[in-house]
Amino acid sequence: MANIREQEAVVEIRHLVQQFGKRVVLDDISFTVGRGEILGLLGPSGSGKTTLVKTIAAVGDYAGGEVRVLGRKMPDYATISKIGYMAQADALYHDLTGYDNLVFFAELFGVPRGKRKARIAELLELVQLSEHAKRLVQNYSGGMKRRLSLAVALLHEPQVLILDEPTVGIDPVLRQDFWREFLRLKEQGTSILITTHVMDEAEHCDRLGLIRDGKLIALGSPEQLKQEAEAETIEEAFLRFGGVRG
Amino acid sequence: MRTWALTKRLLKQIIRDKRSVAMLFVAPLLVLWLLSVVLTTSTTQADIDVVDLSTPFVEQLEKTDATVREVSLEEAKQDLADREADGYLQLKDGTLHIVLEGSDPAVNGAVQKAVQEASKGYAQEQAEKLKNRREQAGASSGTGMPTGVGAPNAPQVPDDRLLDGAPVSQLPLTTEVEFLHGGTDLTKMDYMAPVLIGFFIFFFVFLISGVSFLRERTGGTLERVLATPIKRFEIVLGYFFGFGVFAVLQTALVQWFTLNILDVQSVGAFGAVLVINILLATVALSLGTLLSAFARNEFQMVQFIPLVVVPQIFLSGLFDLRNMPEWLRKLSEILPLTHAADALRGVMIRGESLGDIQVSLWVLLGYCVLFLTLNILALRRYRKV
Numbered sequence: 001m002a003n004i005r006e007q008e009a010v011v012e013i014r015h016l017v018q019q020f021g022k023r024v025v026l027d028d029i030s031f032t033v034g035r036g037e038i039l040g041l042l043g044p045s046g047s048g049k050t051t052l053v054k055t056i057a058a059v060g061d062y063a064g065g066e067v068r069v070l071g072r073k074m075p076d077y078a079t080i081s082k083i084g085y086m087a088q089a090d091a092l093y094h095d096l097t098g099y100d101n102l103v104f105f106a107e108l109f110g111v112p113r114g115k116r117k118a119r120i121a122e123l124l125e126l127v128q129l130s131e132h133a134k135r136l137v138q139n140y141s142g143g144m145k146r147r148l149s150l151a152v153a154l155l156h157e158p159q160v161l162i163l164d165e166p167t168v169g170i171d172p173v174l175r176q177d178f179w180r181e182f183l184r185l186k187e188q189g190t191s192i193l194i195t196t197h198v199m200d201e202a203e204h205c206d207r208l209g210l211i212r213d214g215k216l217i218a219l220g221s222p223e224q225l226k227q228e229a230e231a232e233t234i235e236e237a238f239l240r241f242g243g244v245r246g
Numbered sequence: 247m248r249t250w251a252l253t254k255r256l257l258k259q260i261i262r263d264k265r266s267v268a269m270l271f272v273a274p275l276l277v278l279w280l281l282s283v284v285l286t287t288s289t290t291q292a293d294i295d296v297v298d299l300s301t302p303f304v305e306q307l308e309k310t311d312a313t314v315r316e317v318s319l320e321e322a323k324q325d326l327a328d329r330e331a332d333g334y335l336q337l338k339d340g341t342l343h344i345v346l347e348g349s350d351p352a353v354n355g356a357v358q359k360a361v362q363e364a365s366k367g368y369a370q371e372q373a374e375k376l377k378n379r380r381e382q383a384g385a386s387s388g389t390g391m392p393t394g395v396g397a398p399n400a401p402q403v404p405d406d407r408l409l410d411g412a413p414v415s416q417l418p419l420t421t422e423v424e425f426l427h428g429g430t431d432l433t434k435m436d437y438m439a440p441v442l443i444g445f446f447i448f449f450f451v452f453l454i455s456g457v458s459f460l461r462e463r464t465g466g467t468l469e470r471v472l473a474t475p476i477k478r479f480e481i482v483l484g485y486f487f488g489f490g491v492f493a494v495l496q497t498a499l500v501q502w503f504t505l506n507i508l509d510v511q512s513v514g515a516f517g518a519v520l521v522i523n524i525l526l527a528t529v530a531l532s533l534g535t536l537l538s539a540f541a542r543n544e545f546q547m548v549q550f551i552p553l554v555v556v557p558q559i560f561l562s563g564l565f566d567l568r569n570m571p572e573w574l575r576k577l578s579e580i581l582p583l584t585h586a587a588d589a590l591r592g593v594m595i596r597g598e599s600l601g602d603i604q605v606s607l608w609v610l611l612g613y614c615v616l617f618l619t620l621n622i623l624a625l626r627r628y629r630k631v
Contacts, residue, residue: 054469057473058472058473058629058631059469059472059473059628059629061630075629075630075631076631077475077477077631078475080473080474080475080631081474081475083473085470085473087466087469087470087473089466090466091465091466091467091469091470091471092467093255093259093467094465095259095262095263096255096258096259096262100255100258104251104252104254104255105474107247107248107250107251107254108248108251108252108471108474108475108476109474109475110247110248110475152470
């Protein structure tokens with residue numbers, strides 16, 4: 001909490017409203033993510049987390065309010081290349097190899113030709129897919145696809161990382177490795193916005209936002225939230241904030 | 247640059263997908279070959295112009311299925327060039343001349359059939375008259391002359407002429423057929439092949455590019471790609487070039503197969519035919535990717551076939567539209583496949599150059615640009631910038 005400086009907000013969201021037809025999906029949401037901060041968004045499925053992160057990643061429009069990333073109002077074309085986005089569904093080409101997928105996205109992100117090979121090798125090593133790089137993605141397990149998706153999001157060394165449930169279907173050992181990498185990126189100054197509904201991951205975040213029915217019902221560090229709710233665990237706190245007696 | 251990345255990726259994907267490659271390259275050949283085997287002729291009504299023929303013969307001609315118009319020689323020639331008429335009849339040096347437009351063997355046949363029927367009817371009528379006259383003459387003189395009664399080569403009766411200078415004795419008429427285009431060896435397949443080549447290229451390119459772009463949407467990869475700094479037009483162009491490569495290869499193969507293996511007649515240049523087909527393929531490509539925006543899955547994409555593709559084949563000139571309702575003909579005139587079919591027929595059967603068919607080429611190009619632009623706009627749904 002101490003290392004968050006409001007003036008260095010990398011992601012700023014003010015009074016964001018999102019509607020699909022008449023259904024309000026996001027209702028007056030405001031928060032910021034500072035430089036080198038990991039902000040976790042916690043909430044049940046269908047609460048609007050994915051809609052929120054898509055808006056920040058420029059692939060979603062919004063009905064009201066304002067979303068700013070690195071000082072630019074989104075959606076903004078120039079800012080897109082500074083954001084790394086890992087979607088909830090694995091958006092990979094199943095009929096290509098893992099390596100070809102990375103090459104394609106590296107070209108789209110404009111990773112310089114000279115650096116491309118080294119960068120891809122580095123990421124394959126990081127997500128432990130080096131020996132499976134030449135296999136078709138359709139033969140990958142669910143966890144392997146998640147790992148490849150993460151590698152895609154990291155390819156261009158983005159300043160802002162938006163991760164939509166990155167650890168679903170990943171074994172505990174690899175999940176630890178993922179988090180070690182997230183913390184390392186944080187140290188380098190990368191801002192990370194991560195959604196999850198796994199409560200034990202929440203403890204790793206600098207701050208947590210609790211989302212329910214499209215509303216941000218609480219925001220603060222894990223300790224703060226637990227104190228405010230007079231709860232032992234984040235899960236309990238979440239239930240209290242949601243108006244359910246724990 | 248990013249367009250090229252997308253193009254490269256598509257090429258890799260298509261080459262890996264053996265079945266789609268087979269569908270692009272083998273299926274059209276198989277179907278065209280089958281069609282060339284089974285094609286049979288259908289009955290057609292002819293539009294015939296007559297130049298200075300005697301009234302009794304014209305009356306006989308009007309008794310047939312044909313539509314008959316009496317015009318001057320200049321008008322007849324003009325009608326033929328404009329394809330208003332299928333052929334004209336004229337008396338030249340004592341023989342009846344039929345000049346045919348010649349592109350459609352079924353129509354050629356219909357004209358000749360009508361003329362034959364009329365000649366036969368006319369001969370019988372004349373013979374009947376002759377017989378009556380003789381009987382009248384014989385009754386008055388009392389001497390029955392033994393003649394081949396009813397035979398067409400009965401003795402000449404000066405007043406009973408088919409036309410100026412054509413004596414009844416020459417019946418049944420000897421006819422000579424001339425073709426403005428084509429010839430007697432033009433088969434139904436030769437007539438239909440230009441349309442069919444166009445159709446198969448349109449169909450397969452439309453389906454494969456549409457389904458592929460749809461998969462990009464439904465698989466979430468389109469959204470993922472839009473979360474990278476690629477411009478919307480770069481996506482559309484990447485698809486355009488990626489499938490364009492295969493469309494060109496497919497077009498060249500289908501065309502070569504039709505002309506050389508199926509021996510379909512073409513008097514036009516191979517290059518000119520290729521230009522038309524490639525232009526048509528680009529229309530199919532841009533339309534397929536555009537329409538995939540309105541389909542939620544592959545099944546819904548296939549539902550566009552009876553809606554978008556099949557009507558075009560019926561209205562593109564494969565079947566004779568001259569007796570169809572006005573609105574249907576108007577509709578056919580705005581369809582891209584109609585323009586491609588007209589252009590292909592112009593080049594392959596009538597030997598026209600690209601300059602002669604440039605209106606059709608511009609229309610196709612216009613459609614292509616229109617669909618590409620709409621597709622770029624349709625992508626705004628995913629990302630506004």
